[in-house]
Amino acid sequence: MFDDPRITAVGLLVEAHAGLSARFAAQFEEHGLSPVEFEVLTRLARSPGNQLRMTDLAAQTSLSTSGVTRVVDRMERDGLLARRACPSDRRSSFAVVTASGLQRLDETLPGHLRIIEQWFTGQLDPEALAALLDGLRRVRDAVHPGATAGSTGSTPDWDGAADAS
Amino acid sequence: MFDDPRITAVGLLVEAHAGLSARFAAQFEEHGLSPVEFEVLTRLARSPGNQLRMTDLAAQTSLSTSGVTRVVDRMERDGLLARRACPSDRRSSFAVVTASGLQRLDETLPGHLRIIEQWFTGQLDPEALAALLDGLRRVRDAVHPGATAGSTGSTPDWDGAADAS
DNA sequence: GCCCAATGACTGCCGAAGCAACTATAAGCA
DNA sequence: TGCTTATAGTTGCTTCGGCAGTCATTGGGC
Numbered sequence: 210m211f212d213d214p215r216i217t218a219v220g221l222l223v224e225a226h227a228g229l230s231a232r233f234a235a236q237f238e239e240h241g242l243s244p245v246e247f248e249v250l251t252r253l254a255r256s257p258g259n260q261l262r263m264t265d266l267a268a269q270t271s272l273s274t275s276g277v278t279r280v281v282d283r284m285e286r287d288g289l290l291a292r293r294a295c296p297s298d299r300r301s302s303f304a305v306v307t308a309s310g311l312q313r314l315d316e317t318l319p320g321h322l323r324i325i326e327q328w329f330t331g332q333l334d335p336e337a338l339a340a341l342l343d344g345l346r347r348v349r350d351a352v353h354p355g356a357t358a359g360s361t362g363s364t365p366d367w368d369g370a371a372d373a374s
Numbered sequence: 375m376f377d378d379p380r381i382t383a384v385g386l387l388v389e390a391h392a393g394l395s396a397r398f399a400a401q402f403e404e405h406g407l408s409p410v411e412f413e414v415l416t417r418l419a420r421s422p423g424n425q426l427r428m429t430d431l432a433a434q435t436s437l438s439t440s441g442v443t444r445v446v447d448r449m450e451r452d453g454l455l456a457r458r459a460c461p462s463d464r465r466s467s468f469a470v471v472t473a474s475g476l477q478r479l480d481e482t483l484p485g486h487l488r489i490i491e492q493w494f495t496g497q498l499d500p501e502a503l504a505a506l507l508d509g510l511r512r513v514r515d516a517v518h519p520g521a522t523a524g525s526t527g528s529t530p531d532w533d534g535a536a537d538a539s
Numbered sequence: 540g541c542c543c544a545a546t547g548a549c550t551g552c553c554g555a556a557g558c559a560a561c562t563a564t565a566a567g568c569a
Numbered sequence: 570t571g572c573t574t575a576t577a578g579t580t581g582c583t584t585c586g587g588c589a590g591t592c593a594t595t596g597g598g599c
Binding site: 427428429439440442443444447460463464465466467 | 578580
């Protein structure tokens with residue numbers, strides 16, 4: 210019963226993910242970042258003006274809004290981000306990447322890409338990689354609506370702005 | 375820079391994993407189990423005598439030994455497990471699955487398998503699935519046998535870390 | 540304009556899990 | 570045998586993150 214191929218399949222996905230996550234985390238740590246902090250930094254850096262409203266940031270990450278409040282607290286304390294009032298809605302505030310945050314990201318990204326290549330994409334020849342990604346994409350598309358539990362019902366235009374694909 | 379195909383590839387893996395994990399967690403919860411508890415239960419149930427020493431259990435899961443102590447505490451309190459003294463080594467103790475624990479697992483597993491099929495393996499035709507699993511296996515093999523966790527030499531203590539489920 | 544529901548952010552409180560320190564055994568060695 | 574080191578498990582302290590509750594603001598209905 211435990212060697213059911215379905216269990217095995219999940220095991221492979223989970224272990225590949227865990228193994229890669231550990232490599233990533235180790236490299237992030239070399240640059241003084243946690244995985245969430247890296248994620249926050251990239252989401253903001255790819256947004257217009259290097260900023261997002263707290264709620265939108267929460268929607269794009271694996272965090273709840275309270276989680277975002279706290280991560281932004283820490284990163285603001287460390288000088289990577291700043292809060293900026295929203296002119297059109299006084300309830301809202303933006304999280305903006307500071308120059309220091311952008312620099313940190315610049316220092317971190319090349320190594321991150323290198324690691325992805327070394328342990329993931331570079332492990333397979335192009336067709337095998339394409340097949341893998343194709344399979345992942347189909348699973349992702351099937352399972353995505355509602356991924357990351359946090360967000361409550363509405364999913365306005367949850368475009369998954371993330372990793373287009 | 376952010377639409378680099380390597381970033382996209384990681385995004386697919388992460389989102390597929392997160393989405394599946396969320397489905398799993400929801401079904402586990404219907405049976406009063408957390409993802410870690412399910413993992414612990416399966417690891418024990420597939421071991422001879424439905425038991426493992428605490429350390430071995432920790433090695434087979436995503437948890438540290440102190441994490442295992444606490445999960446076993448909770449599950450013992452809930453009647454799913456019991457601790458049993460090790461006859462040959464009085465420092466050691468076994469975690470054993472109780473009848474109630476086995477029953478809980480029996481109730482949970484069929485639905486779990488159904489969900490894997492529904493959202494993962496059943497989303498792809500056999501060759502595509504085989505290709506996906508083959509790719510995952512290669513990545514897993516590359517990244518898993520933590521030969522040396524850190525090239526920096528720090529963290530001599532391979533601890534897995536990463537995120538569970 | 541006024542009231543009330545909806546929304547954005549933050550805080551109190553809690554559980555989960557890791558590291559480091561501690562206790563108790565066990566094993567190695569003189 | 571007695572001493573030293575390693576190992577198994579637990580516990581203290583801390584960080585992280587979620588939920589639910591709170592406060593300020595907004596916008597719709599009248």
